[in-house]
Amino acid sequence: MEGETVVNRTLRRLKSEEGGYIIVFGAIALTVLLGAAAWTFDGGRWHRDSLRLQATADSAALAGARKLPDKAAAETAAQDVGDKNLSQVNNGDGGTDGDVKVTVTKSPGSAVFDTVTVKASDTQSGTLSKAVGVNSSARFRTAVARIATLGGIDGGSLTPLIVWQGDAAKWPLNQQFTFPVGKNAVGTPGNFDVIDPKTGLVTAPITGTSNPGAGNADGKLKDIFDHLHVGDLIYMPVYSTVTQSGNNATFTIIGFAAFRITGIDDVHGHDGALTGFFTGIQTSVGTPGPPGQPNFGVTALNLIQ
Numbered sequence: 001m002e003g004e005t006v007v008n009r010t011l012r013r014l015k016s017e018e019g020g021y022i023i024v025f026g027a028i029a030l031t032v033l034l035g036a037a038a039w040t041f042d043g044g045r046w047h048r049d050s051l052r053l054q055a056t057a058d059s060a061a062l063a064g065a066r067k068l069p070d071k072a073a074a075e076t077a078a079q080d081v082g083d084k085n086l087s088q089v090n091n092g093d094g095g096t097d098g099d100v101k102v103t104v105t106k107s108p109g110s111a112v113f114d115t116v117t118v119k120a121s122d123t124q125s126g127t128l129s130k131a132v133g134v135n136s137s138a139r140f141r142t143a144v145a146r147i148a149t150l151g152g153i154d155g156g157s158l159t160p161l162i163v164w165q166g167d168a169a170k171w172p173l174n175q176q177f178t179f180p181v182g183k184n185a186v187g188t189p190g191n192f193d194v195i196d197p198k199t200g201l202v203t204a205p206i207t208g209t210s211n212p213g214a215g216n217a218d219g220k221l222k223d224i225f226d227h228l229h230v231g232d233l234i235y236m237p238v239y240s241t242v243t244q245s246g247n248n249a250t251f252t253i254i255g256f257a258a259f260r261i262t263g264i265d266d267v268h269g270h271d272g273a274l275t276g277f278f279t280g281i282q283t284s285v286g287t288p289g290p291p292g293q294p295n296f297g298v299t300a301l302n303l304i305q
Helices: 006-065 071-093 128-132 165-170 220-226
Strands: 095-105 115-125 136-154 177-180 201-203 206-209 233-243 250-265 273-278 281-283 286-288 298-303
Touching: 006 071, 006 095, 006 115, 006 136, 006 298, 071 095, 071 115, 136 250, 165 233, 165 250, 250 298, 286 298
Parallel strands: 281 298
Antiparallel strands: 095 115, 115 136, 136 201, 136 286, 136 298, 177 273, 206 250, 233 250, 250 273
């Protein structure tokens, strides 16, 4: 334009380009807003799905481990629970391509099948995320459950009535009999089958010291009986050897047994007795021991991953 100054030409060009800048910045802002909305809406839904998938894998692995060491039964139980729960997950959030894979193995050093691994997966479709090019999200979760000999138990869960390993092996599981407290196989005087209570984690093998005076009116044996009830499941230490005798007797605790009480005889001196049965049980009250540790029917069941 004739006579137009440099300043005027510059202002006119900027004004003509202003609309283009607004469109560009508007598109960028819209993309950012859509991404944030997609992350909030779809990301939250996918996070819920991940939690449900993990719960599916956990419950399936535990269900399978409860059937161990039977490999086929463990596989079937884990698969059934996994498939059922995964179906509920998908129905809840619209997942597709769901799958549960179960593997039953032996851990290093184990002679039996003791480990169940479950891998759960599915694909969740996107909603708002499609606007930013994300059509779906694949989710994967894994759980590993293992059984092992009960290697340790909290002292507060342990009833300090000792059982000789020969008796623990002689009395079959789930067969009722009368357990004569105070008459252990070794016959140590003054002990009456009671060792000093333990605190904290009690891990086998460990030594336990006799608790003399157990048969007195105010003795430890009566204290124990006063806190027992019909129907209680108690955990008892199993010993292999004893050294010395009387007040100084020490026992080598090599494992733990579970006893279900069906009857209690009052304590008179050292003549008290429990009626009930030793039972096989899987428990999460303790910690697993290494492969090859003596097993008295009690196994630790834990999610290790």
